[in-house]
Amino acid sequence: MSDTNRLTQAELRNTVRDLIDRWRSEARYQPRSDSWLRSLDVEFSKELASRGLIGMTWPRDYGGGEYTNTDRMAVTEELLRAGAPVAAHWIADRQIGPAILRYGTQELREEILPGIVSADYLFCLGMSEPEAGSDLAAVRTTATPVDGGWMLKGRKIWTTGAHRASHAYVLARTSSGERKHQGLSELIVDMDAEGVLVSPILDMAGEHHFNELVFEDVFVPRGRLLGEEGNGWRQVVEQLSFERGGPERVLSTYPLLVEILGNSDVIRHRRGEDELGEFVARLASLRSMAFDVAAQLDRGEAPVQEAATLKYLGNVFERDVVEYGRRILGPGGQGSAYGQALLASPGFSLRGGAADVLLSIIVRQEASKDARVASPMAADKELTDLAQSLSELNFDQRWQQIRELGLVGIGVDEQDGGSGGTVDDLASLVAEFGTRGVSSPLIEASVGYSVLAECGRLDLLPDESDYATVAFGSSDELTAPCAGSASLVLLVDDQGEVAVVGSGSGEAKIEHDTNVAGESYDRVTVTDRGDLVRLGRVDVADVRARQALLWSAALCGALDGTYDLTRGYVSTREQFGAPLLKIPAVAAHLATMKTQALLARTAFDRAAAAYRRAGASPAERLGAAAVARITASAAADETTRIAHQLHGAIGTTAEYDLHRFTLRLWAWRDTDLPAREWAALLGDRALTGGEQSVWASLTAGETQAADVDVV
Template identity: 45%
Template sequence: MRTERDSAEGLRALRTEVGAFLREWREEGRFTPRCDSWLRDHDPAFSRALAERGWIGLTWPREYGGAERSHLARLVVTEELLRAGAPVAAHWMADRQIGPAILRHGSAELKRRFLPGITRGETTFCVAMSETEAGSDLAAVRTTAALTGEGWLLNGRKVWTSHAHRSSHAYVLARTDASGRKHEGLSEFLLDLATPGVTVRPLFDLSGEHHFNEVFFDDVLIPHDQLLGVEGQGWKQVTEQLSFERGGAERVLSTYPLLAAFVSGVEPGDSLAVQAAGELTARLSVLRAMAWRVASDMDGGRAPIREAALLKALGTAFEKDVVETVRRVRGTLPDPAGGDLERLMARAVPAVPGFSLRGGTTEILGTIVAKGLTSDAPARPGRTPLGELAADVLDGRGQDPGLWEELRELGWSGAGLPEELGGGGGALQDLLTLLEAVGEHGAAVPLLETSLACWLLVRAGRPLPARMTATVALPGAGLRTGETLDGTIERVPWAAAAELVIVPLDGELVLLDAAVPGWRVEPGHNLAGEPRDTIHLDGCRIPPGHRIACDLTRETVLERTALLQGAQIVGALRTALRLAADHARTREQFGRPLAAFQAVSLTLAEAAARVEGAETALARAAEAGAGAPVAALRLWLAEAAGEVAAAAHQVHGAMGITREHPLHHTTRRLWAWRDEGADARHWAGTLVRAVGQGPGDDALWRTTGVDTADGQDDRGGRA
């Protein structure tokens, strides 16, 4: 539910309020930041303090003690709590998933009985789903609930039930009918743990901590009215509930206190640490944006099951990589009595094995995602009208030699630029949509280069020539400037085909065309066969009118190039994933489609997660237009391009590495584009400089945050 309080300004105010509360508690010594605090650190007094401020049940109706705020508001509170490593385990399960399940499926009486107690921090829940015999096969549960005249008689046992020894109630998944298939006949119950017949036995984790438990039910009587939802519909209900569990920030921020301590200590001259810190910062920014999109979808009434699964898979891998990176780069030894890094490592290292298990294993999540990929139903709404138009124009014409002339006639290169200067009008997002389509269809056209040159001319106040083919040659340190230009500029896209080459220099743009003597082009190509030419300048004297004052820096031009090429890469990533999914659906091996094999499903799911992250990173970078989000986009794409290309070839097998198969048109572009313009080391340094050094994590948090105009996913941007 969206209210005025959940505008961008309202969300920022809420974040400030929660942050101030947490600082007060830390400064008073009432908690110490720890990794994995949402699962392990149980403090009823802390949870009650949150409840007093209305931060439990934040999205729930007021009649049940809620605040009737949006899922985005809840995400803000959740992020701040996890960022601080606060002790939130007492209320976590009830607030995250049990309360929403009661709201959706519970009777009026169940809502009145349980929800107000949860929002006060008094009624606490553990989740009794898992069983030793079932493992990751949740539908194989053996705990039974038999209907009697007095109620439901519960028998069986559950395991890995966190905080059952401290909780007042349990959510229990049990079998009420064994006559059908295993996914049928399951039901959900709400159980008072003080009921006779309940026995809780402690299980200690790798660090010796006690939050896990084994719970035994021996003829435990549950009243009739504590059945949650519809008898026999438990599988459908629990699958929906798991999206609440998987799509939250806790799947990303379990090791955030360790990451913040690591990044704050990176020295600018330590190239290994800068690279590692930049890459982790980029991943965090994309994952936080994905969590934002999941919350936005929930505010829009969707149950983002697929998106939550993708976020969980990416997030748990990230949390593990934070620990491994700190160990590898810093050589930090876990020590409970050591400094900040050592102490945080001592909590994080034993928790790592559980990251990819809780909430569903990576393999199970892969199956969920792959089923969506290989079905006919789209996971998200389709293209925008402009995207549909672009697809119609480009479909099947990627290598058509007459395509560029048609695109020039259509005015594509002026998209997002002012009409009064000869542009096509519209927003930056219009151009990015067109470039995504170019990448998706493998179109061999200089749209990116010409649009970049047009942007430079517009920024310098120059009108755009009609139907121009142009490119930008960004010089290196070896170019000698003055009255003449001398040296070479390498890897200039489409220079031989361009009627105009723009060379950005300090404080000015130099225009090279047929009227300028002393320069020539040596043709070359990149791995994808696209023109990447060398410009030779030998006493090149620039005539009047070919130097234009312009205050753009080299970094600004690099950022713009990176954003535009990022859109092309995202389009190509989609095509690689689509080709792999189509092949897995239609190709049979051993009498079954490839998609039926778990190894293939997992490969597809990993690729889909990287594509989802790439789309989210592009949306965030487009909204910002420049700065850290663009650096994060390019770092994400630098890895995603290689991983998705490898996954596509793995699924296709030997046929995918032949020249006759169309897959190579996409994967060779991905390999060629991922480091063009500036490589991952450059963008890692950009992010680390944006974060800065010193105590605290405010800069890291701001750099990786999502802050749009209205609090929703926004794919607009500045021209």
């Protein structure tokens, strides 16, 4: 299919929205949480099919649209947003089709895929068995070779949608190998074949979505094998990336969030803007992670660790949304938005793999990597080497070198008096410092430098050792790192008006103070604003976005550094006759740390992309930077707690390195603006702009389907 025949992501979103609007106006469905599993309407799936929205990524030869996985995500997330009745085609579209494409014979592809694309074939997933839950490789269902195929015998359980399915995907044992992971094969079975029995299992809400599935000597023709006989385990692990890494792991409860946002008066009354802002930030970061997984699938990768991370963190998020719904909406009946989400919620962290098992997958994936990984944010080796050599100096020497090398001017064009390079370069550098647990006033000084450059007043820093720091706000009591030792303190008020005070001058009193890491964090008391020298005006949202982005980078670096140190420690420290890492609870803690670092990094990447995007407004950049700051701060909370727990007493000493990271993580969470204030800013925007603006912010920069202000 040529590009011109494909819809843009904006057009795809609008196509879905039009269909949803029509069905809603005709009262043909009610939005609900967990609709991809519980809300099945073949007519709706057929409507999507007629618009080319099933099998979107598959080749045209099989009825597909040759779209990318990120295009497909534009469609699936719009459907989840609307809580639409999509269960009929969801499993086949998400994972069975891709598995058949990758491993099915030509005949099988031609036979099955067009039927999925048209929503005539509905699939169920026959993996779990009474004796094979988390330990999926323990499946006992056997497929014994017979003339022309196999004879299938066994029981599957928890099989969602089996009572409506035309076909089943079945994981069965075709031979017994030395290890239980050997001898497994994947088969496609007709549900109307002789010997297939389906009986309903009602869930705790009395709903019927899953079933027990019994195969009593069911003949399966040879052509129904996926891939190699006996290679089923490796194939199924790949398939689980599709199953775990989709936006439904984050957006199952979105309809409840919509209800919550509709109660803005309750949230405002309780001064709950910051709590809401934290949810918006988590949603944005996780949704970005789902987008990254889709992009990795587009590159032909199998993002096993990322998909497991997304599912693990997404499940925690969804559980928290349900609890938030209880607090804002109050208790409701089984049919209420809250009740529906609550009753579905125990399944969130089970289906597709229990949460604890996902953590062990994350640990295993880590074990296959190098023990010490360089900061993933490092742009190039030159920067890494520079950061390394600067980190070996003491604070004063390092700061002197930073200024002499002109690093403070990175991110400001040379023609404007800067050192060239980009804000990304600067972010890489501060992240590298964070990875090594060292401090410097580079962030504040570079922000001060960029403010002066924008005002055309770099002449105020005549000497290479001069630098400016910045205090934000219109109140008279402000804080600014290194204000006491800086050559200039710039005051940027809420309107972006820039004024300057020299240290020790009469218009402001500067008192030395420190943050919890012992870093300079001075108090600036403005005694007379009228006497201040005014330099010009800057876009305060843009300046704060730059500062928040850089602090997020520093936090991400320190999160990586803490993780590396902790991983090294639990890998070598022995108790009970083995390294601590061998204890499952310790490994799970370590995996949780990893998920936090990955999420913070995802949010940073999203904010960095917004910052460098030419068309992004300052408000949009600030929103994305706020998400990154909130996410990194939350990761710092969890990471410091776990790191100290896993290190035991040694971690609390001055002698051991851990404090170099944890003290900074504690301090940097609140350095430019306390994390709660960043959250309140996002929450306030969400309440003012409503659900539409929240949604627009999630996808900003990818596509804009409608003319909506971005949170």
